[in-house]
Amino acid sequence: MKLINKISLWFLCIILVITPVTMIISRAGIKRKMIEFEEKRLLSVNERVYNLLKEGQPVDDFIRDREIQIAAVKGPVPRENPQVVRRVDNAEGMSEKELALFVTSYRQVNGVVYKVTSHNYFINPSEFFSSMFITLLWKMLLLGIAVLISARILSRILFKPFKSTMEAIRNFNIRQKQKLQLERSSTREFNELNCFIETMTNKAMEEYATAREFSENASHELQTPLAVLRTKTELLTQTSLNSQQADLIEHMQTEINKLSNITKSLVLLARMENHEFNTRExxxxxxxxxxxxxxxxxxxxxxxxxxxxxxxxxxxxxxxxxxxxxxxxxxxxxxxxxxxxxxxxxxxxxxxxxxxxxxxxxxxxxxxxxxxxxxxxxxxxxxxxxxxxxxxxxxxxxxxxxxxxxxxxxxxxxxxxxxxxxxxxxxxxxxxxxxxxxxxxx
Amino acid sequence: MKILIIEDNIALSASIRDYLETEHFICECAFGVDEAREKLSIFTYDFILLDIMLPDGDGLDVLRFIKAEKIVSNVLIISARDALDDKINGLEGGADDYITKPFHLPELHARLRAMYRRNSLQGSHIVTANEIELDTNTIEARVHSLLLDITPKEFDLLLYFIVNKDRVLSRQAIATHLWGDYTDNLANFDFIYQHIKNLRKKIAAANGNDYIETVYGLGYRFKL
Incomplete structure (x- = not known):
C-alpha cells in the first residue's frame, strides 16, 4: 500500500471518529446553555413577580402575557427553593417532542408564603440532533474528498525528492568510480535520508575498493612466491641432475603449476563476485x-x-x-x-x-x-x-x-x-x- | 645487450638475472621506483623489465617516466595482476609486452628476443641454428634451405627451442608458450610429446639433425 494512501486512510479514520464526537459535545453544550439560560430567565421573572407582590402592586398586568401561576400556600417555605422541573411532552398536535421547563419559587410576603411558578416550552434538544447529523455527514464527505485530493497532489510535490533518490539508488553501481550525488530538498527528513545514503554508498564503495584491492593483492602476494619457486626450479633443471633429482623437481613443478592455477581461478571467482565483468555489450x-x-x-x-x-x-x-x-x-x-x-x-x-x-x-x-x-x-x-x-x-x-x-x-x-x-x-x-x-x- | 630488471622481490630478481646472464645479457637490478628512475636517467638499456607493483609506488609511473624522458628501450611488464585494465594500461602506456607471474624463465627470454627482433634493424628476423633457419616475419622454416611444411604451432615450438637452446624446457613451459591460458587447469602435458614427435619427423625428413633431446623427467632440450 502506498504511503500516501495509508496516511489518507488514517486521516479518514480520524475524521470519522472525531467529527461525531465533536457533534455530540457541541449538542450537549448547546442543550445545557439553552436550559441554563431559560432557568435564569424564569427565575428573574419569578423575582419580578415577587417584587411586585412585596410592593403591594397589582401583578395582573405583568402576568397577563406570561405563563405564570401565583398561589398562596400554607406552611413554611420548602427547603428546596426554587424548584426546577423538566418535562418532555408531545408538542400539541405534533409527533415531535417538546421540553417543558417549570421554575417554582417560594417567597414569604407579609406573612403569606407565595408559590410563583413560571414555565416555558421549547424545542427538545434531541430534535435538532437529526439536522446536526446531516451536517455531520456533509462535513465528513467534504473533508474526506479534500483529504484524498490534496494527498494526491501533495504526494507528487512532497515525494519528488524521495523518488529522485530512489531512482539514483536504483541506478547506483558500486563499480562506478564516481560517488552518488543526491539532490538537496527542502524537507529535512529527506535531506537526512540523502545524507545517510550518500555516506552509506561512499562507505560501500570504499569497502568494495578495499575488497577488490585485497583480492588483487592476495593474488600478487601469492603469484610472486610462486614465480620465485618456478624460476628457481627452472634454474635447477639447467644444472646436471640424476634421474631421482629430476623426478623430484618434476613433481615440484607440477604442484607449482597447480597452485598457480588455483590462485588464478580463485581470483577470477572473486572478481566475478565483485561484478567486475558486468557488461551491456x-x-x-x-x-x-x-x-x-x-x-x-x-x-x-x-x-x-x-x-x-x-x-x-x-x-x-x-x-x-x-x-x-x-x-x-x-x-x-x-x-x-x-x-x-x-x-x-x-x-x-x-x-x-x-x-x-x-x-x-x-x-x-x-x-x-x-x-x-x-x-x-x-x-x-x-x-x-x-x-x-x-x-x-x-x-x-x-x-x-x-x-x-x-x-x-x-x-x-x-x-x-x-x-x-x-x-x-x-x-x-x-x-x-x-x-x-x-x-x-x- | 643491457637490461634493467625492476622487481622488488630479490629472489625473483636474482633468478631472472641468473638466467639472462647465461644468455649473455648484461643485467642490472632496481628494487623500487626511485632507484629505477635514478638508473634510467644515468644509463641506457636495451630492455627494461618492469614489475607493476613496487613497494614505493606504481610501476606504471616508471613507464610514464620512460615515455616522458623519451628513453628508447623495449619495455616488458611483469605483473601478478592479470586484471584487464592493467594489461590495457600497460600497453597503452607504451609497454611492448606483458607477462604475468608466475612465468617461465624461457618464456621471459623468448619474449625479450621477440621484442628485440620486432624493434631492431633488418636481418634480425632470421633466427638460425646450424642448418635450421627460421624467418619470423614470414613464419617459414628451412632446413638446408629446404622449406619445411610445418604448422604455425610447430614453428613457434621450434623458435622457442632455438631461442632457448641448450636449456631444459619443461612440458608446462612449452604448453604455456604455445597455448597460453588454455593450458590452465590442464594437469596432463603428455600431448607435448606428440607435438615434438611430429616436429622431429619433419626435420628429419629434410635431412636435418635431431637436436631435440628428451631430458628424463624434466622435458626437452635443443642441443646444438
Missing part, C-alpha cells in the same frame, strides 16, 4: 566458441576424440568476452578430460542455448555437487576442481542457466541464455534412471 558468441573449440581440437585429436559442431552463426550474447572464452574453454576442457579413448564431443549453439555433450563414464558424486568448488567427478583425475564452479559463476553473472544430465552414456552440459530454457529442458528425453540438475537461481 553483446558479442558474437559464435566466433569465440568456434575459436576455442578449434584450439581444443588438437587435444581431442590426441585422445582420438571426434569433435562435431553444429553452431549457428550470428549468435549475439550479452557477456564479457573474457568470460565467454573461459566458459566455452572450461566446458570443452571438461568434455575432453572426462572422455574416453575414441570418444566423441558434440557442440551445439543456437541463440537460445549452448550445449556440449561427450561420451564418458558416469560421475560418482551427486550431480548437484559437480558445480561446487573443489569437487571432482573422480579423484584420480588431476584437475583442480574449479572449472565447473567458474562455469556456474559465469552463468550467474550473465543471468544464464546451466543444466547437467547424463543420458545414454553421454554427459550433457547445457547453458541457456534466456527464459526459453524450460521448454528446452522438456526436450531432453525423460528417464527415471538419470538425475538432472538445473541451476536456475538468478
Amino acid at each position: 553483446k558479442i558474437r558468441f559464435c566466433r569465440i566458441a568456434k575459436n576455442v573449440i578449434e584450439t581444443y581440437a588438437y587435444w581431442a585429436d590426441l585422445k582420438n576424440i571426434t569433435v562435431t559442431r553444429n553452431t549457428d552463426s550470428r549468435v549475439f550474447i550479452q557477456i564479457h568476452p573474457t568470460l565467454a572464452d573461459i566458459l566455452v574453454a572450461n566446458l570443452m576442457r571438461n568434455a575432453i578430460r572426462y572422455n574416453e579413448e575414441n570418444g566423441s564431443v558434440h557442440v551445439e549453439l543456437t541463440t537460445d542455448y549452448f550445449r556440449i555433450s561427450n561420451t564418458g563414464a558416469p560421475v560418482t558424486i551427486p550431480h548437484k555437487d559437480l558445480f561446487r568448488r573443489f569437487k571432482k567427478g573422480s579423484q584420480k583425475n588431476e584437475g583442480v576442481g574449479l572449472g565447473l564452479a567458474i562455469v556456474k559463476q559465469i552463468c550467474e553473472v550473465c543471468n544464464f542457466r546451466i543444466s547437467y544430465a547424463y543420458v545414454e552414456g553421454r554427459h550433457i552440459f547445457c547453458v541457456y541464455f534466456n527464459e526459453n530454457y524450460l521448454s528446452e529442458i522438456d526436450g531432453i528425453p525423460s528417464n527415471s534412471s538419470f538425475q538432472r540438475v538445473v541451476f536456475a537461481e538468478v
Whole structure:
C-alpha cells in the first residue's frame, strides 16, 4: 500500500471518529446553555413577580402575557427553593417532542408564603440532533474528498525528492568510480535520508575498493612466491641432475603449476563476485566458441576424440568476452578430460542455448555437487576442481542457466541464455534412471 | 645487450638475472621506483623489465617516466595482476609486452628476443641454428634451405627451442608458450610429446639433425 494512501486512510479514520464526537459535545453544550439560560430567565421573572407582590402592586398586568401561576400556600417555605422541573411532552398536535421547563419559587410576603411558578416550552434538544447529523455527514464527505485530493497532489510535490533518490539508488553501481550525488530538498527528513545514503554508498564503495584491492593483492602476494619457486626450479633443471633429482623437481613443478592455477581461478571467482565483468555489450558468441573449440581440437585429436559442431552463426550474447572464452574453454576442457579413448564431443549453439555433450563414464558424486568448488567427478583425475564452479559463476553473472544430465552414456552440459530454457529442458528425453540438475537461481 | 630488471622481490630478481646472464645479457637490478628512475636517467638499456607493483609506488609511473624522458628501450611488464585494465594500461602506456607471474624463465627470454627482433634493424628476423633457419616475419622454416611444411604451432615450438637452446624446457613451459591460458587447469602435458614427435619427423625428413633431446623427467632440450 502506498504511503500516501495509508496516511489518507488514517486521516479518514480520524475524521470519522472525531467529527461525531465533536457533534455530540457541541449538542450537549448547546442543550445545557439553552436550559441554563431559560432557568435564569424564569427565575428573574419569578423575582419580578415577587417584587411586585412585596410592593403591594397589582401583578395582573405583568402576568397577563406570561405563563405564570401565583398561589398562596400554607406552611413554611420548602427547603428546596426554587424548584426546577423538566418535562418532555408531545408538542400539541405534533409527533415531535417538546421540553417543558417549570421554575417554582417560594417567597414569604407579609406573612403569606407565595408559590410563583413560571414555565416555558421549547424545542427538545434531541430534535435538532437529526439536522446536526446531516451536517455531520456533509462535513465528513467534504473533508474526506479534500483529504484524498490534496494527498494526491501533495504526494507528487512532497515525494519528488524521495523518488529522485530512489531512482539514483536504483541506478547506483558500486563499480562506478564516481560517488552518488543526491539532490538537496527542502524537507529535512529527506535531506537526512540523502545524507545517510550518500555516506552509506561512499562507505560501500570504499569497502568494495578495499575488497577488490585485497583480492588483487592476495593474488600478487601469492603469484610472486610462486614465480620465485618456478624460476628457481627452472634454474635447477639447467644444472646436471640424476634421474631421482629430476623426478623430484618434476613433481615440484607440477604442484607449482597447480597452485598457480588455483590462485588464478580463485581470483577470477572473486572478481566475478565483485561484478567486475558486468557488461551491456553483446558479442558474437559464435566466433569465440568456434575459436576455442578449434584450439581444443588438437587435444581431442590426441585422445582420438571426434569433435562435431553444429553452431549457428550470428549468435549475439550479452557477456564479457573474457568470460565467454573461459566458459566455452572450461566446458570443452571438461568434455575432453572426462572422455574416453575414441570418444566423441558434440557442440551445439543456437541463440537460445549452448550445449556440449561427450561420451564418458558416469560421475560418482551427486550431480548437484559437480558445480561446487573443489569437487571432482573422480579423484584420480588431476584437475583442480574449479572449472565447473567458474562455469556456474559465469552463468550467474550473465543471468544464464546451466543444466547437467547424463543420458545414454553421454554427459550433457547445457547453458541457456534466456527464459526459453524450460521448454528446452522438456526436450531432453525423460528417464527415471538419470538425475538432472538445473541451476536456475538468478 | 643491457637490461634493467625492476622487481622488488630479490629472489625473483636474482633468478631472472641468473638466467639472462647465461644468455649473455648484461643485467642490472632496481628494487623500487626511485632507484629505477635514478638508473634510467644515468644509463641506457636495451630492455627494461618492469614489475607493476613496487613497494614505493606504481610501476606504471616508471613507464610514464620512460615515455616522458623519451628513453628508447623495449619495455616488458611483469605483473601478478592479470586484471584487464592493467594489461590495457600497460600497453597503452607504451609497454611492448606483458607477462604475468608466475612465468617461465624461457618464456621471459623468448619474449625479450621477440621484442628485440620486432624493434631492431633488418636481418634480425632470421633466427638460425646450424642448418635450421627460421624467418619470423614470414613464419617459414628451412632446413638446408629446404622449406619445411610445418604448422604455425610447430614453428613457434621450434623458435622457442632455438631461442632457448641448450636449456631444459619443461612440458608446462612449452604448453604455456604455445597455448597460453588454455593450458590452465590442464594437469596432463603428455600431448607435448606428440607435438615434438611430429616436429622431429619433419626435420628429419629434410635431412636435418635431431637436436631435440628428451631430458628424463624434466622435458626437452635443443642441443646444438
